[in-house]
Amino acid sequence: MARSRGKRRRPRSRVVEISIGVACLVLGGAAIGTQLLRSDPPSAPPPASATPPATGDLHVTNTNEDDKGDEKGDEEKASGKSEYTSDSAVAYFNNRWADKTNGRVTDIRATGRYLRIYTDLPESANNSKTALRLCERGLLYLASIGERNPVVFVQAQFGENGNPVLANILGPDDTDCRVTHPEPEA
Secondary structure (H helix, E strand, C coil), rough: CCCCCCCCCCCCCCHHHHHHHHHHHHHHHHHHHHHHHHCCCCCCCCCCCCCCCCCCCCCCCCCCCCCCCCCCHHHCCCCCCCEEEEEEHHHHHHCCCCCCHHHEEEEEEEECEEEEEEECHHHCCCCHHHHHHHHHHHHHHHCCCCCCCEEEECCCCCCCCECCCEEEEECCCCCCCCCEEEEECC
């Protein structure tokens, strides 16, 4: 058998390998530590009253389980109370507004700076007065907890397309809750 006549690779120094490993660990630790040590503004809106007004209350209940404790199908997973339901947002909405608009809300979920307001509105209600008003109320809630880069989605009831967005704010540069659709490319 013939031997390869190419150059032999020079073995790496153990010091270089250890240095690279330590550098990776330090960078990874710094990235994780930064997230853990980051201080967020307090997120405590006014406390809920013991007896909210009777008309137009937002009643969020858990609809993901039936009486036997079995999970229901996907159709009901997007409405009703979930692990992401923001109790402080629900209390804020109930304390501030007791009207028909508030009565259309089925759940309010907060994840980071995102606020999702689920409703019983149909998919055809995009940019409706109710959807736009709920979007504006979501902005007020996020402002009350000190969020400087708010993102709000008002979503329709669950259907063939999931929970379509009816109104939204996509950040500080978005000044209108209206959902816009891009122009088709020519």
